[in-house]
Amino acid sequence: MGNILTIAKRELKAYFGTPIAYVFLAIFVALTGVFTFFIGDFLGRGVADLQPFFQYHPWLYLMLVPAISMRLWAEERKSGTIELLMTLPVTTTEVVIGKWLAGWVFLGLALVLTFPIWITVNVLGDPDNGVIAASYVGSFMVAGAFLAIGACMSALTRNQVIAFVLAAVVCFLFVMGGSGMVLDAAAGVLPDVVVQAIGNMSAMVHFDNIARGTLDVSDLTYFVSLTVFWLFANVLTIELKKAD
């Protein structure tokens, strides 16, 4: 546990070691605003909720989480520090969790910085703050799961651009899987069970459930298992090709 925190602290400091962290935070907050007000038509809808704010989060994460995760392992490989790190008395699992945790905390901070929108909606109307809190939790879970995917992809290569693209592609599959477009197309050719399975694999479907205000165990389990699965894949990747 101590080692996990030491690793996470170092990684978190590394994020803020360059101005990119601040740029990222600014872009995240600005983009959530753009999606909410212009694309989601927050003001024109005349409804006091944050649905227009939250519904685009998975799409935002699609681009922004890979940007956070791409350096986690690829940079260690490129600079050779992985050799230093993995010969210290830490287990691969501790390093994998520590790195992921740092990214998750960073994304959590980005999410916290969107608080003005919560204040705004409370000033303008009388929203259900329980739903908003649940949505924040859901959004944070999506970020964590995508980050686990991105970290694993980063472990596959020493090139951060490749890590970014791989992560975006895999995350895209998990977002698109639940979209009407894919499900309708699948319904035409595949049996219902399979279509349902595809829908259940999608982060979008589970996030929508949570964002509606129902913090269901099955939806939370989905995100936890998705995260754990990709972290486990990350550990395996490092164990198998530490030195490549």
Place this chain on the structure above:
Amino acid sequence: MTEMLVLDNLTKRFGPFVAVDGISLEVKPGEVLGFLGPNGAGKSTTMKMAAGFLIPDAGIARICGHDVATDARAAKQHLGYLPEGAPGYSEMTALGMLRFAASIRGLSGAAARTAIDSAIERADLATVVNQTIETLSKGFKRRVGLAQAILHDPDVLILDEPTDGLDPNQKHQVRNLIRDMAAQKAIIISTHILEEVDAVCSRAVIIDRGRIVADGTARELKRRAENHNAVVMRVAAGDLDKAKKALAALKGTGRVETVSRGKTGARLRVYPVTTKSIASDVAAALKAKRIHVQELNVEEGRLEDVFRDITSSEAELAEVANG
């Protein structure tokens, strides 16, 4: 168990290429082992396996009795490792990196401060502790890596080219540091600077094509040099032929060659037939012939020659076997 570091039949293949081919060696406390070999001989690969970073295809590496593969954490606690090229986190300061290493090593509070201060002092980093690694020169980067490796006073030190990129003063300093620590520790340093072996190593292992081709003290290795115990002398130019004749007649001497020849004097080298010293015989023989010797030196043999001899002949032999 007196051996702190044991490599048992380590083997590593990269595809069809056998990088390390059954290397076994043991390092005792107090020993500084110089690991030599031409580039691509498998030095770094062996060090990586010994440090538990690279998983061997066969064989075991043990640090203080702990298998680095199955009992990694215990093994790594006894290990200080400087990887090839001394990598460091570019955005961290030297101090930040040492603090990170200390924290991972389970040091905190006063113990961490003492360890860090001592490492900074021994690696002579005081002037740059607050600079980020990316702004440091090659020599300082290496010393940060060294400080990190000795931070927790480990029993076993594996240093991959610790003096590469250092200037002569820094090299001297690092060698002193290694010598100072040598008494209680088992140390392996890889290098291709042969003078290092004379300067700090109590034992040298030469590898070529993934195999150990020589193992012994620097003195033992030098004995394998062609000119070990050869005698070089300077005589007056007029005495040259007389001296040559006298030396050729002497028992125990082999080839006699003229090294250089000037107006006033000439330099001769006479090789012994065995490794036994012939210096006194040579001196006596010349004196008996009333040849005035201006200078007389016994050659020790050069490690470079032995190194080149061993590694190139092995390579040629292998080529013959393959062809």
